Amino acid sequence: xxxxxxxxxxxxxxxxxxxxxxxxxxxxxxxxxxxxxxxxxxxxxxxxxxxxxxxxxxxxxxxxxxxxxxxxxxxxxxxxxxxxxxxxxxxxxxxxxxxxxxxxxxxxxxxxxxxxxxxxxxxxxxxxxxxxxxxxxxxxxxxxxxxxxxxxxxxxxxxxxxxxxxxxxxxxxxxxxxxxxxxxxxxxxxxxxxxxxxxxxxxxxxxxxxxxxxxxxxxxxxxxxxxxxxxxxxxxxxxxxxxxxxxxxxxxxxxxxxxxxxxxxxxxxxxxxxxxxxxxxxxxxxxxxxxxxxxxxxxxxxxxxxxxxxxxxxxxxxxxxxxxxxxxxxxxxxxxxxxxxxxxxxxxxxxxxxxxxxxxxxxxxxxx
Amino acid sequence: xxxxxxxxxxxxxxxxxxxxxxxxxxxxxxxxxxxxxxxxxxxxxxxxxxxxxxxxxxxxxxxxxxxxxxxxxxxxxxxxxxxxxxxxxxxxxxxxxxxxxxxxxxxxxxxxxxxxxxxxxxxxxxxxxxxxxxxxxxxxxxxxxxxxxxxxxxxxxxxxxxxxxxxxxxxxxxxxxxxxxxxxxxxxxxxxxxxxxxxxxxxxxxxxxxxxxxxxxxxxxxxxxxxxxxx
Numbered sequence: 001x002x003x004x005x006x007x008x009x010x011x012x013x014x015x016x017x018x019x020x021x022x023x024x025x026x027x028x029x030x031x032x033x034x035x036x037x038x039x040x041x042x043x044x045x046x047x048x049x050x051x052x053x054x055x056x057x058x059x060x061x062x063x064x065x066x067x068x069x070x071x072x073x074x075x076x077x078x079x080x081x082x083x084x085x086x087x088x089x090x091x092x093x094x095x096x097x098x099x100x101x102x103x104x105x106x107x108x109x110x111x112x113x114x115x116x117x118x119x120x121x122x123x124x125x126x127x128x129x130x131x132x133x134x135x136x137x138x139x140x141x142x143x144x145x146x147x148x149x150x151x152x153x154x155x156x157x158x159x160x161x162x163x164x165x166x167x168x169x170x171x172x173x174x175x176x177x178x179x180x181x182x183x184x185x186x187x188x189x190x191x192x193x194x195x196x197x198x199x200x201x202x203x204x205x206x207x208x209x210x211x212x213x214x215x216x217x218x219x220x221x222x223x224x225x226x227x228x229x230x231x232x233x234x235x236x237x238x239x240x241x242x243x244x245x246x247x248x249x250x251x252x253x254x255x256x257x258x259x260x261x262x263x264x265x266x267x268x269x270x271x272x273x274x275x276x277x278x279x280x281x282x283x284x285x286x287x288x289x290x291x292x293x294x295x296x297x298x299x300x301x302x303x304x305x306x307x308x309x310x311x312x313x314x315x316x317x318x319x320x321x322x323x324x325x326x327x328x329x330x331x332x333x334x335x336x337x338x339x340x341x342x343x344x345x346x347x348x349x350x351x352x353x354x355x356x357x358x359x360x361x362x363x364x365x366x367x368x
Numbered sequence: 369x370x371x372x373x374x375x376x377x378x379x380x381x382x383x384x385x386x387x388x389x390x391x392x393x394x395x396x397x398x399x400x401x402x403x404x405x406x407x408x409x410x411x412x413x414x415x416x417x418x419x420x421x422x423x424x425x426x427x428x429x430x431x432x433x434x435x436x437x438x439x440x441x442x443x444x445x446x447x448x449x450x451x452x453x454x455x456x457x458x459x460x461x462x463x464x465x466x467x468x469x470x471x472x473x474x475x476x477x478x479x480x481x482x483x484x485x486x487x488x489x490x491x492x493x494x495x496x497x498x499x500x501x502x503x504x505x506x507x508x509x510x511x512x513x514x515x516x517x518x519x520x521x522x523x524x525x526x527x528x529x530x531x532x533x534x535x536x537x538x539x540x541x542x543x544x545x546x547x548x549x550x551x552x553x554x555x556x557x558x559x560x561x562x563x564x565x566x567x568x569x570x571x572x573x574x575x576x577x578x579x580x581x582x583x584x585x586x587x588x589x590x591x592x593x594x595x596x597x598x599x
Contacts, residue, residue, distance in 0.1 A: 213563035252591040
């Protein structure tokens with residue numbers, strides 16, 4: 001009700017403007033010019049309001065032209081045939097304009113609806129694709145998890161069952177050894193679960209990396225001491241520049257990357273050889289490399305070791321790695337906009353490096 | 369005298385392993401499977417140390433810590449999974465003294481409990497007049513504000529000295545970035561300020577650790593805070 005009232009006010013306003021223009025310049029205008037100015041008003045009305053309103057505007061225009069500008073003035077009498085033609089043409093043009101403008105609007109609306117439908121369709125298509133990709137990822141993940149968990153689990157349950165059965169037949173040393181196996185394998189299981197949780201966390205859509213400024217050396221030293229605790233016979237040599245490097249990253253995730261790389265190095269390189277970790281800045285990047293004395297993987301496998309669930313054989317005894325460690329590294333480095341890659345050095349060492357952009361600059365303020 | 373330890377943990381196998389591992393010479397163990405049971409046992413037995421699992425079915429672990437802290441100064445050691453780093457920090461800031469990451473070994477747990485008990489007795493004897501602190505190669509003389517590494521005097525800036533004193537005050541216990549900021553700079557500083565604390569700590573570590581790559585005294589707990597190691 002209010003809306004239709006407002007519409008009539010609009011129509012009256014538009015037609016009044018036309019009338020005002022015509023009236024103030026009536027000495028210079030012919031009947032035809034006046035008709036044109038009113039038609040402009042009709043176009044304005046028809047572009048916004050319904051056809052009924054437009055037709056009302058047409059009638060108003062014709063009536064006002066007759067009443068105000070066509071002699072005899074201020075009556076609805078028509079004296080000559082020309083004026084009659086003017087009114088008829090005015091009426092016809094007004095109606096045609098209304099009709100054209102209505103169909104144009106209708107067409108536009110239809111297009112809009114069509115486009116909306118189209119984009120909805122495309123979106124649905126995209127969603128379906130994403131869904132099936134996610135499903136595949138989940139299946140891959142599940143099968144990989146099952147494989148990775150089975151190894152430590154079977155040594156734990158196997159060793160425990162032997163202990164239970166032959167408790168008294170086994171000497172102390174042997175028993176200690178077996179208990180140590182159980183405990184080590186349980187911890188290995190724990191780290192696997194950690195990695196699995198990390199990768200599911202990283203793959204979830206709502207995950208946001210919590211970046212903080214951290215001295216890189218703190219993260220490297222902490223990761224190293226964790227790994228050295230697990231592999232007591234291995235020595236990790238750390239080489240860092242004198243300047244303190246600050247990185248803007250999620251420290252816990254970056255530590256996880258370094259732990260995974262060091263652990264891989266400890267697991268697959270020749271026993272008791274040295275493991276090196278180096279870090280520095282170069283061309284706007286912060287890099288960290290973990291280098292072991294090999295054996296490395298085959299050159300053609302260098303790129304695919306980071307792919308999800310690739311279990312390649314590495315080393316003389318062809319140990320199969322958990323497919324998860326390196327793909328976690330890759331996922332973490334990816335969310336930090338960095339890169340991770342493997343190389344065989346000219347000295348035939350196996351080297352895994354990652355670099356992170358160093359664009360954001362750390363600016364210590366006065367803290368005293 | 370036997371110390372009383374309250375274990376609040378919903379997993380029965382974990383409770384069982386804690387009971388067998390801890391009970392014996394020095395400790396009397398009380399178990400609770402839920403948060404509400406834990407709270408009532410805590411007020412009933414006034415334990416010396418409480419081990420609280422953060423993932424309890426009925427009450428949020430952080431809430432339990434806050435409730436206990438309203439009336440008790442007993443040591444609280446939190447047990448939690450490693451991938452929930454934020455939760456640990458929240459627990460420590462709520463008043464927990466220390467945390468252990470699942471899975472953990474018995475010797476690690478026993479060591480943490482010993483540290484907690486030692487800290488308890490220090491508090492009870494009300495701030496014994498410490499004039500010096502000694503730990504492996506580090507020696508601090510509080511009267512003259514001098515620091516020695518392997519009996520050699522080293523120079524620390526005023527902030528570094530303050531950081532070190534705070535770490536000594538909480539020796540053995542993990543100190544979160546927030547706690548460190550409050551103690552050294554005072555007041556609420558906001559998270560952005562954490563980074564400066566880290567830079568100063570890294571510098572301090574370079575000065576006091578003879579081999580910064582293998583620190584023996586100042587340990588970084590990435591994502592949580594720092595710990596000054598005591599024997």
